Amino acid sequence: MDNNPVNEPLPDTASVEDNEQNLEMPSHTDESLPAIPNSAPATPKAENKTPKITVVLCPVGGAPIMRQRKWEVDSTQTIGFIASFIRKKLTLQKSDSLFFYVNQSFAPSLDQTVQNLFDCFGSDGKLILAYCRLPAWG
Amino acid sequence: MAEDREILREIWEGRLPICFTLATEEVSTPIAPDPFYLMVPRLTYFPLVTDKVRRHFVRCVVPEKHDNEMWLEFERHPLKWHYPIGLLYDLFVTNSELPWQITVHFDKYPDNKLLKCPSKDVVESHLMHSLKEADALKHKNHIMALMQERDHKQLWLGLLHDRFDQFWSANRKLMEHSAEDGFRYIPFRLYVPQLTSKPFVQYLVKPVENEKKLVVEDLLQRANLNFESKGPFQVVIHGIDIPLETPLQWISEHLSYPDNFLHLCIRYSPT
Numbered sequence: 001m002d003n004n005p006v007n008e009p010l011p012d013t014a015s016v017e018d019n020e021q022n023l024e025m026p027s028h029t030d031e032s033l034p035a036i037p038n039s040a041p042a043t044p045k046a047e048n049k050t051p052k053i054t055v056v057l058c059p060v061g062g063a064p065i066m067r068q069r070k071w072e073v074d075s076t077q078t079i080g081f082i083a084s085f086i087r088k089k090l091t092l093q094k095s096d097s098l099f100f101y102v103n104q105s106f107a108p109s110l111d112q113t114v115q116n117l118f119d120c121f122g123s124d125g126k127l128i129l130a131y132c133r134l135p136a137w138g
Numbered sequence: 139m140a141e142d143r144e145i146l147r148e149i150w151e152g153r154l155p156i157c158f159t160l161a162t163e164e165v166s167t168p169i170a171p172d173p174f175y176l177m178v179p180r181l182t183y184f185p186l187v188t189d190k191v192r193r194h195f196v197r198c199v200v201p202e203k204h205d206n207e208m209w210l211e212f213e214r215h216p217l218k219w220h221y222p223i224g225l226l227y228d229l230f231v232t233n234s235e236l237p238w239q240i241t242v243h244f245d246k247y248p249d250n251k252l253l254k255c256p257s258k259d260v261v262e263s264h265l266m267h268s269l270k271e272a273d274a275l276k277h278k279n280h281i282m283a284l285m286q287e288r289d290h291k292q293l294w295l296g297l298l299h300d301r302f303d304q305f306w307s308a309n310r311k312l313m314e315h316s317a318e319d320g321f322r323y324i325p326f327r328l329y330v331p332q333l334t335s336k337p338f339v340q341y342l343v344k345p346v347e348n349e350k351k352l353v354v355e356d357l358l359q360r361a362n363l364n365f366e367s368k369g370p371f372q373v374v375i376h377g378i379d380i381p382l383e384t385p386l387q388w389i390s391e392h393l394s395y396p397d398n399f400l401h402l403c404i405r406y407s408p409t
Binding site: 076102103105106107108109110111113115116119120121 | 218220253263264267268270271273274275279282283323335336337338339340341342
């Protein structure tokens with residue numbers, strides 16, 4: 001139950017999601033990434049062997065919906081990368097705020113990796129991230 | 139238990155002497171400003187203790203940069219403000235040199251490496267969400283959710299004003315657990331820049347399994363990293379070399395940072 005971050009959209013989308021094809025999130029967005037750690041580039045282009053993690057992006061609190069909810073994301077990518085990806089998809093302005101939550105409780109740091117979050121808070125083989133334009137859970 | 143409480147206080151009182159110097163290329167006055175020395179708590183965050191550093195140096199940079207956000211660097215590593223100071227020292231200073239020599243910048247904020255920190259509110263929010271994440275691991279987030287706003291403020295103000303009693307009066311609630319099982323999972327982050335490109339690794343480890351108390355060595359084994367490949371190593375937190383047989387529940391209760399995470403650094407002896 002604790003791994004079920006979003007109440008409202010899940011019941012009616014569960015069936016949709018089953019049929020939904022997972023799209024691969026491109027490794028780079030055009031804009032510069034807000035918070036990539038001081039490590040090596042996350043995705044070496046030459047070898048495309050970085051394991052992928054299924055990330056489900058759930059709008060909450062009236063956040064704009066994206067047609068595609070399930071994405072395959074490189075496990076080494078960060079929350080900051082996903083943030084810039086969503087900003088681009090939803091054409092948010094730089095001044096628009098965007099919040100992420102895991103487990104209906106905490107906002108992960110922008111430099112946290114998808115792999116770490118999946119290892120600690122993933123369920124059913126995927127990581128569910130709630131996103132919203134206003135703070136939802138304190 | 140009384141002596142263990144002493145450990146909490148000892149850890150709280152850990153300090154680092156730091157010598158701040160303005161980056162030479164940013165000095166705009168005929169004479170470079172003196173270095174600024176400060177003794178800072180290991181457990182806190184730089185933005186909470188560097189107001190004076192900013193005031194000391196800002197008058198020596200060109201006026202257009204007076205409102206820029208200050209950032210810090212050590213040997214070309216931009217220092218992440220959202221890491222506790224003691225962690226940054228354990229991570230980057232391998233020769234234990236003191237005072238710690240840090241360069242101050244007002245120009246060219248490395249946006250791609252550092253998060254922005256326009257105010258102390260951002261630090262408060264970071265601390266609160268780290269506490270919630272730790273509590274999600276330890277108690278399914280039940281304790282932070284049940285705590286009152288007043289308790290959350292105690293945690294923040296205790297750290298901000300360096301008041302041990304104020305912080306721990308609230309923090310002890312977050313350290314409660316059933317006697318036999320301990321926490322659900324141990325909140326920790328393991329920093330191994332020598333072996334992985336990730337800034338840190340984090341995974342699920344229980345303090346007790348099959349009625350056996352797990353220790354630091356068990357935690358390392360589950361990282362799937364070949365620690366020995368780079369020679370003998372130490373596990374360091376608060377500058378302390380931790381014995382590998384230290385029980386995880388004990389270390390989590392006594393050596394966690396204020397965000398309730400154990401920030402464990404792997405350190406190899408210099409070759």
